[in-house]
Amino acid sequence: MSEQERNTLSDPNRLQTIRHSASHVMADAVASIFPETKLGIGPSTEDGFYYDFELSRSLTPEDLPVIEEKMRAIVAADVPFARREITREEARREFAEQPYKLELIDDLEDQETVSLYQHDGFVDLCRGPHVERTGEIGPFKLLSIAGAYWRGDERRPMLQRIYGTAFETQEGLDKFLHNLAEAERRDHRRLGRELDLFSIQEEAGPGLVLWHPKGSMVRKTIEDFWKEEHLRRGYDIVYTPHIFKAGLWKTSGHWEMYRENLFSPMDVDGQEYIVKPMNCPGHILMYKTRLHSYRELPIRWAELGTVYRYERSGVLHGLARVRGFTQDDAHIFCRHEQIEEEIVDVLGLARFMLRSFGFDEYQIMLSTRPDKYAGTIDKWEQATDMLEKALQRLGLVYEVDPGEGVFYGPKIDIKLQDALGRAWQGPTIQVDFNLPERFDVTYIGEDGREHPVAMIHRTVLGSMERFLACLIEHYAGAFPLWLAPVQGVVIPIADRHLDYAYRLASEIRSAGYRVQVDSRSERMNLKIREAQLQKVPYMLVVGDKEAESDTASVRLRSGEDQGKLSLEEVKSMMASDIRAFEHRARS
RNA sequence: GCCCACAUAGCUCAGCCGGUAGAGCACGCCCUUGGUAAGGGCGAGGUCACCAGUUCGAAUCUGGUUGUGGGCUCCA
Numbered sequence: 115m116s117e118q119e120r121n122t123l124s125d126p127n128r129l130q131t132i133r134h135s136a137s138h139v140m141a142d143a144v145a146s147i148f149p150e151t152k153l154g155i156g157p158s159t160e161d162g163f164y165y166d167f168e169l170s171r172s173l174t175p176e177d178l179p180v181i182e183e184k185m186r187a188i189v190a191a192d193v194p195f196a197r198r199e200i201t202r203e204e205a206r207r208e209f210a211e212q213p214y215k216l217e218l219i220d221d222l223e224d225q226e227t228v229s230l231y232q233h234d235g236f237v238d239l240c241r242g243p244h245v246e247r248t249g250e251i252g253p254f255k256l257l258s259i260a261g262a263y264w265r266g267d268e269r270r271p272m273l274q275r276i277y278g279t280a281f282e283t284q285e286g287l288d289k290f291l292h293n294l295a296e297a298e299r300r301d302h303r304r305l306g307r308e309l310d311l312f313s314i315q316e317e318a319g320p321g322l323v324l325w326h327p328k329g330s331m332v333r334k335t336i337e338d339f340w341k342e343e344h345l346r347r348g349y350d351i352v353y354t355p356h357i358f359k360a361g362l363w364k365t366s367g368h369w370e371m372y373r374e375n376l377f378s379p380m381d382v383d384g385q386e387y388i389v390k391p392m393n394c395p396g397h398i399l400m401y402k403t404r405l406h407s408y409r410e411l412p413i414r415w416a417e418l419g420t421v422y423r424y425e426r427s428g429v430l431h432g433l434a435r436v437r438g439f440t441q442d443d444a445h446i447f448c449r450h451e452q453i454e455e456e457i458v459d460v461l462g463l464a465r466f467m468l469r470s471f472g473f474d475e476y477q478i479m480l481s482t483r484p485d486k487y488a489g490t491i492d493k494w495e496q497a498t499d500m501l502e503k504a505l506q507r508l509g510l511v512y513e514v515d516p517g518e519g520v521f522y523g524p525k526i527d528i529k530l531q532d533a534l535g536r537a538w539q540g541p542t543i544q545v546d547f548n549l550p551e552r553f554d555v556t557y558i559g560e561d562g563r564e565h566p567v568a569m570i571h572r573t574v575l576g577s578m579e580r581f582l583a584c585l586i587e588h589y590a591g592a593f594p595l596w597l598a599p600v601q602g603v604v605i606p607i608a609d610r611h612l613d614y615a616y617r618l619a620s621e622i623r624s625a626g627y628r629v630q631v632d633s634r635s636e637r638m639n640l641k642i643r644e645a646q647l648q649k650v651p652y653m654l655v656v657g658d659k660e661a662e663s664d665t666a667s668v669r670l671r672s673g674e675d676q677g678k679l680s681l682e683e684v685k686s687m688m689a690s691d692i693r694a695f696e697h698r699a700r701s
Numbered sequence: 702g703c704c705c706a707c708a709u710a711g712c713u714c715a716g717c718c719g720g721u722a723g724a725g726c727a728c729g730c731c732c733u734u735g736g737u738a739a740g741g742g743c744g745a746g747g748u749c750a751c752c753a754g755u756u757c758g759a760a761u762c763u764g765g766u767u768g769u770g771g772g773c774u775c776c777a
Contacts, residue, residue: 164772172705260772261704268774272704275772303770307712316750316768375776421777426702427768429775441777527777539777577777608734635734643738657736669737 129282133158135195135244136185136254136280137165142236143184144169144276147177153238154214154264154273161290162279166262168214173274178256181276185254192249193234197242199227205239214264214273215239253287254280297534302586303432309591309648311582311599312433321430321437323579328599331628332585333578335597337418339470340442340575347463349414349444354396356420360386362395365552367488371521375423393419394546394571397445398553401567406557411567412448412456418578419443433583434538440578446570447550449557453568457504457543461526464541464574468530470699471585472594475531476540478510481518488522489548497545498524522548523571532588539580544571592649592671595691602629602688603645604666607638607657614661618654618681625685629654642669652688 137156144167145151154166200208202219205228209215218239222228231240233248245251256278264270281287298304306312311329318324325333341351360379363369368376372391379386390396397415406413420440429435446456468476480501483494501524505512512526519525523546529537546569549555556564575581585593595601602622606615615631622629629652632641638655645653654666659678666684668676679687 175706258771259705262773263703266774268703272773274704277772320768423776426775428702428704428773430769435776439777443777542777573777575777580777605737607736610734637733637735637740638737639735640739641737646738653737655737659736667737673738675737 130158131243131245132251132282133163133280135248136251136278137163138195138231138233138236138238138240138244139185139188139248139251140181140256140276140278141165141167141238142188142234143181145236146184147181152214153212154262154275155218156238162257162277164262164275164277166264166273166275168271168273173259173276175259178259178276182254182256185256188234189248189251189254191234192247194247195231195233195244197244198230198232200230201227205230208237209239252280252282253284254278255287255291293534297536297587300534300587300590301432302434302583305586305591306433309599311586314432314436319437320427321425321435323433323436323438329582331599332593332597333582336471336575336578336581340418340467341416343463343467344414344416344444347414347459349416352397352400352415352417354393354400354417354419355390356422357387357389358395360388362399363388366395366549367522367552368392368395371486371488375425377422377424389422390419391421391423393417393421393441393443394445394549394569395553398549398555398569401447401555402553406447406567408449408557408559408565411557412446412452414444414446416442416444433579433586436579439580442573442575442578442581444572446572447555447557447567448570449559449565450568453500453545453570454504454507456570457501457526457545458507460541460543460570460572460574461504461508461510464528464543464572466699467574468528468540470695471581471597472588472695472698473530473532473540475535477529477531477537478505478512479515479518479527479529480505480512481515481520481525481527483524484517484519484521486521487519489551493547494519494524497547500545501526501543520544522546530584532584533590534587536587538576538584540576540584541574542572542576545569546571592651594695595651595688596695598649598651599628600630600648600650601627602652602654603641603650604629604631604654604656605638605641605645606631606633607655609635611656611658611661615656618656618666621681622654622685622688625688627685627688646671646673651691652684654684 134157137158141153141156148169150170152168154168156163156165205219206216209219219228228239229241230237231242231244256276258277260275260277261272262275263272279290281290306329309328310326311332312326313324314322315324344351360369363376368391375391377389379388401413418440420438422438425435425437430437448456482498487494505526523544525542525544527539528541530540531537550567550569555567555569557567559565604615604619606612612633619629619631632645642653649671651671653669655669656666660666663678665678665680668679668684670676
């Protein structure tokens, strides 16, 4: 392969190198505009690059074009990038005015030398590599300004970060910008309002969701499906209260380990109560109402449990990050030797659920012991081991996420990928030896003695809120027929067709479909347009011809005209539409 | 919580340098009964997020509060 060929190929390292070089050029530009600039770090990222700066004043969006202009000049000058190696002492002198760089130099492993990259007059501490010359940096664009803590530590100073991206080709950049626009078009907050699915209002409180009838319909459909599948797979459905006495949360360890997420206690008759942040203690108390034989295990209790967690104001985001949400939770009480089998089953259920909702791509993470944890290291290792074994047994590829577990146990997280390839937190499976111990949860073994029970916490969708956010964006609001809140709209052409329209609608409705009649005295064109914008799967146009022949002219959301179909044909078309989705999941 | 930006009618937005608000869509009424993505007319609707301050006068300037957006930290 020739040198030229190598450079034109879409090599991921090449792209990274370009972006990293672009970040240097950006830093150069910023430093030349703001002479007092203190440099942080400037790496390439998955879809671009950034650089962190400490500046004499705050950046505004108007600064970006100016910086970009400067960058273009540097790229056009096509100056070479030069690597230099110097000793740490020399580096300390070179960056004497750069406190953040000095800190980085001090933190380098005991290497004798450090490498520098220089282009034009700009020198940066950097491992490299870089492109040969600035002219090799392809089309780029600065995207946004953000605050970022130095080294991601909220106790350290906040620097100003500029995000940008660069590509090898103009098409690459265009595609990226197009994707950004597409993501905006699919934004569940926008679609939530446009499709009248839900709202979050200042008056009600940040992070608290009001589910409008249409959003509730989607949610109900998901919940019904979820419950049925759980019953089929040996779960029992339970309900528990929204508040519990504070003592329960002290026993569970939440009071100690999960304090920053708890809402303040409320006083009820002189007793402290706390809104539940999790469902587990309720299930544990229920389990403990009587003795359980090993013969009963595993016991699988599922609850669509609404929990409340205090989330810092800056992290709230539409339905994806809220303060009150409903987990599709379940707790499995079992013997230790049953854990692996149960996890295998849960993974199977989780994969089934994801497929059912149209997600085929996902990524599995194994999160291990965090800094703040309950229980012994020994138990943690045991639990982690079991999760790992189950994953290996199913031959699933996974990554380890060190320190990301919950305080009471390690977990498997499944991140699903939506239509745009973005990852969403979905199913979570956690093994927990700690809560059973704290609450003294046991079963009676074959030997007639008490044994500690093992507990698995799991969700297979995550939460109704976040899952709906993901669904909306995945489908861009055009839900598959079985989930669509309104599955069909009957559109009478003139008022004299209303009777027939109502009759048709009620017959389809009695077959179990959600169909409405658009009875307004508006033109058919308008009704079609609105049904289309509302992403209604089936539009059933009825006029003189249809009323006479007992048919409906079927227009699909895709714009396809199916022609005149009889009532039976319409119903069977809808039925097969739904069946196709079911098969997809079970196959 | 932190950094930056933003907050005008239900929605999307205009409102230059301070002189008490405007469009399109949506909504209501009327006319139109029309064959596959917006028929026409009239009308109603805003203490310009909230609270202070500067000023003869604030949607417009200043400060604070609340909320939202993009990030950081954190997470179902």
